[in-house]
Amino acid sequence: MDQSLKSEAKKSLLQLLPIINLKSTSLDQLLGILEGQLRVEKNSFLKHKAELQQLFIECISEIQSKQLNEQPKQQQQPPPQQQQPQPQQKINQNNNKITKEQTQEKEQKKDTKEKENKINKNKKNKKASLNNFEFKENDLFENSDHLTKLSKPNPIIKKQFQNKKPEQEKEKEQEKEKEQEKEQEKEKEQEKEKEQEKEKEQEKEKEKIKKYQQPNEDIATQKMRQSIPGFIACLGNSCMVTENVFRNVKYVHIRKYFLKNGEWRPTKKGISFTKQQWNEFNSVIPQVQNTIKTKFK
Known part of the structure; x- marks a missing residue:
């Protein structure tokens, strides 16, 4: 194998090997890729398969050595030093923390007081309503006639509510009535059409029967x-x-x-x-x- 071709193959391999997945690709596939890159005839590298195999091993070892040399440089770089806070800054930070805690405690106390005040007000209102209410045992029996009257609907009140219907509801009811009338008219028209079709079919059948039941004629004058x-x-x-x-x-x-x-x-x-x-x-x-x-x- 020529040295010029060998050097070109080595350059292309150093570029290809880190990109290609070596586990899934075979040696013959790699040779085909090299032939395509170097623009050589197909199956021309099969003769020099052993030489190219050594070249692959050399290229892989070079790539691995480069990767190992790059790793320690990255590790040797010391981490950036954090600036230690000065004593005055520490004092200010502690003061800020204390003020935040104090404000939180004050807010919590206010919330608890407001809740307690609301509960106490509700209790007082309930007690006042119960004290003003006086229940009599005979109230139910004395006003029993009045209760029976209330159970029945009052016609005067009913009319008042019926007249107070909004205009929108009236319009909707009118539209519904119109739609129902249209549907009824459509159904009537469909029934008429069906009856007309039946009459036409009956007439056609009668005409067919008339054709076959023609009057007798003389045989000499009759046509087929x-x-x-x-x-x-x-x-x-x-x-x-x-x-x-x-x-x-x-x-x-x-x-x-x-x-x-x-x-x-x-x-x-x-x-x-x-x-x-x-x-x-x-x-x-x-x-x-x-x-x-x-x-x-």
Whole structure:
């Protein structure tokens, strides 16, 4: 390893070691940090690992020796000498202490005297009130009627108190009454809206039923009507044409009369036909008419 590189590594180590926590960092990590500081290629110090390990030990010993040399200098410095008070200052301090103690004692005595005076005054007032009071045994029985009258509320006094209510309370009561009226009106409006919605739903259901209950028509003049999803209203007497055979009573199967240009195209609303398919189906209607007439006789 070059001496110039070695000296640079030593300088950087002396700066890094007191900052880094050596317990948590390994030797490989320290080598990586050195490579970054000296701007050397990665893993270039692995060849000189033994030399760098000795360098680490030397740097640590130098740092420890510096720390030991600095400690005794700090300890050898004598503490600052406290100025001893002169005799006149001591006398003044003692006098100040005595005066403070005397003032505290005087204040305590004043407080105790004031408390005692208050207690004595209260006792005297109680005694005077008891001496002036004369209790008679028959007072309760003589004035029993008067007590019963007092138990009942006097209507005149009641009216006086009611009339003396402040204006603010009256205003608050009026506001509460107005709010209650508004809430009642809102509830009535909501009930009306609900009733209207129910009526609309009933009307819609009636219209649906009317669509399915259409009057009978001649088979020749009738056109195909879409009704329930998946079904087709065709042929009079409210007969339905579906993809299933229904016992050959009222229902007619389309496949028997129509299988030439492809089958029907089912949609969400029902089954729709092209123009060609419809024309072919129209040509077959008289045959269907004959079959229905024979079965309904």
